[in-house]
Amino acid sequence: MTVKKLLTHMMVAAVALSGFAASIAPTPTNAMVVSEQAQPTARYMVGTKAGTQGIEQAIQQLGGSIVDEWTFINTYLVEIDPSKASSIQSVPGVVFINQDEKVVENKGSSKTSDDKLIANVYQSVITSDKVVKKGITGKGVTVAVVDSGIANGAQSDFRKRVSANAKFSTAGNMSDSFGHGTHVASILGGDGTQSNGAYPGVAPGVNIVNVKVSDDEGKAGEQNLVEGLEWIYDNHKKYNIRVVNISNQIATQQNYKESATNAAVELLWHKGIVVVVSAGNQGGTSCSTCYAPANDPFVITVGSIDDKGTKDTADDSLKNWSSNGLTSEGFSKPEVVAPGSKITAYMPKGDLRGLKPENVVSNDYFTMGGTSMSTPMVSGIVALMLEQNPNLTPDQVKWILKNTTRSYGKQPAGSAGLVTADAAVFFNPSNIPANVAQNFELSSLITAAVDDDVNLDTPDSWSNIAWRNVSWSNIAWRNIAWRNNFD
Template sequence: MSTLAPPLRTSWHLKLAVLSASLLFLIILATAFAQPAMRQNVQPYLLDLARTNPDNTVSVIVQKNSKDDASLEKEVNRLGGVVTKDLHIINAFAAELPAGQAVNLSTYPGIKWVSYDAPVQKSLLGGLICTDCVSTTLLSNDYDYSINANKVWNNANNSGAWLQGQNVGVAVVDSGVTNNLDLYSKNALLRSRLVAQVKVNTRASNAYDNFGHGTLVSGIIAGNGTLSLGGYIGVAPQANIIGVKVADDQGLASESDVVSGLQWVNDNRDKYNIKVVNLSMNSTQAQSYLVDPLDAACEILWFNKVTVVVSAGNNGADGKPAVFAPANDPFVITVGATNTYDTATPTDDTIAPFSAFGKDETGGVKPDIVAPGINLISTKPGLAVKLALDHPDHLLEANINYMRVAGTSFAAPQVTAAAALLLQSEPNLTPDQVKYRLKATALAKKAKGSWDTRASLKAYDPATMGAGYLDIYAAVTQKKITDSANQGVPVSKLLWSGDSPVNWSSVNWSSVNWSSVNWSSVNWSSVNWSSVNWSSVNWSGDYWGD
């Protein structure tokens, strides 16, 4: 805790004391900005206000780690401010104090986040409130700031919505998805954005998420933050979710269940406008992507203009390079995890110690890209689901609708949502172009082009981070980047085995008739489903360590 200057005395004969106290205040303020070791849990906009006008009074919302800690309200008074509202529903309070002291407050133990209490922005049309805008006043998710998702939700003057995933379908092939208010349309609570739920696992009792994993994944993709008053918002908060339950109620599934789920996505992609599919699961056994049935199913979707995003897995702790299906497929976008250290800027982030890495059979680096994967918060389906029962210490004390999670399972949905936002902006992009754009605009140590003036990712390691750190704003604004990834990469041999095989060697890769790649391109009856010795889906993208 920083030493605070005593109250200023205004008597003319105490000018020297006033000057000394002022100098001490400036030293404290400079220290708050200059010392990298002092963690600032503060909205970046407040930092800008404090740098330009540190003495100006600002309205802030202060979120606490413990609801029982009343000392922080007292510190506001000591810093020359006043508490104006009790916001215990989100374990917070509102206050007014000098901007510089608001930044100082953010470094105190017990502070979770200090954000600017922004006025409601009105539109340019008749002075109406912008009901489609996403408010970031209470936004607490570090990852939204780290990947610049918050920069694309509203247009430049906050008078209307920009890219929030509107009308884009995202299939979550997982343990199911259970509906909740965070998955409803922001301004029409009678319309759920969970537009379809289906179970393909015959052992599952229903299409709901009795395990908990799929709903957590969906919250990171498309949660609108209703249950947290805007505190925990997903990356594409107006995208539509299609829940495909491939696991039974205990979270168990066979590889054929997962392939059946992907087949359902392929059959219904036009009906639900499915543009992206998320797979936060991995096999535990190594097998060539050329003969793995799960990889083949992913490639069929890819060639039918559905971008496939998968988790890298959590087997990187031993330092040995290894990625398993479907993360080993060179076509799909494989996502690794970073540690944000609970800050809103990515430049100091490092690779998460558990994040899997390696190379695919073509020599390509996996993961392709990384996103935050530690200390993430997302909505869960209920108290009785298995993950909540198994990990009660990960439930948020201040809001039991949410759960704290980690792993590449939860880094992947951020890239899934990024792909959805990019396709909302440019719907004619192919999956290869989406992949290339996301990688070409990812933050790394060196600039990616003349447009790239960003601060570098200090700990960037291409072997474990691929192309670098996801940056959604850069991806959607660099429209001149239209190249395609995966040129000349060999496809799964299983795509040559069915009733309608594709003669890949007879076509120019850039002019492939993608519609000719379909489910009958594979002779599924010839697949040896036990060849990977995968008796159950391994949620290896989850990390429950401290």
């Protein structure tokens, strides 16, 4: 069985497990003896060390069965009586066992443009308007938006700049029936056409690749996310993908070195692709920065401030729902912040419009908030930086962004600074220190491959990675945390 076929099977299995596709979800079976009913079973992701033998036999001896196998990550999908599942951990070679969980959905409240027409103030707050004025719009740079899809068309704010579409979900089409992905893409690179220039994005000339990983209700599994990231890995040269925007998170807290998603983003990072992710809307909760991929030390994690609807940063403050603080490994996150409250962007359709009718600005625009909205602002700035200085490495981009931030009015002591686009874009590369390489420990999944002399720069390095410790718990679109999403 080929890897691609295995990927397809695993994706289908993930949807069945998510709890949102009831028509294909597993159900208990009736035993042949009328007086006795078989125990309900559950499905688990079982990660093993590369080269481990005898797993199938061990599972069968415990009364379980192998539903599917993902060979390139050394992971099995096992169906077994929950009371016997813990016994799998003692099988030689097994690194982890995690029950596949459903998606967590947190519902609650929450072309060069003429800057004189712009209604949002965030362009001024992050100073991207100064860059666009000089004709730098992200032209020639491609950003992959990994999200719920993009509503595109001849009369959209993207027009012909969506250069490719890839779908890794059960959704019926490439478009966006949910709305979140379109809103994110608009902040990143909309040109404001449908608003006569009132609501352009940060990089209105950037090319966009639509990587759709959720269904039409905005639900997805981690399998969908990793498959989307693998597609980017395989196709980044073809589409000149230099930046990846991820405005979602995994549902459960994880050590960054034991996350499949983090292993994937680290592979992209070391391929020369800048990965920008949202911090999440879990501010005020225990270890709010401990969710992948926001907790990965390599990537650029973005938090949210409230610009109060003014261009003056003296009144700006960190949103209380914006995740911030130390990860479980002691890394300070996020590295930068950007406006994330009451952001209006292109979103002509989507279920989100019906959740908050008062936030509908027009037939084409909608107002939302959250770290999901802050993240594409930074991705847009990175696109501007790479148009200006295309030879920058991801580590150099991150160093420049962090070292060109500025303080804002009510900034908590020791917290991340506000991104400053003009300072970052026009930073002289000759002033970058000789060694800004991030020397964090790689994910153990990648380390296993490196130990086996697998070169991360070879085209097939993804499939050669020994993906140990993979935890296929599902995506929680926590940065669409509805308690804050409309704030």
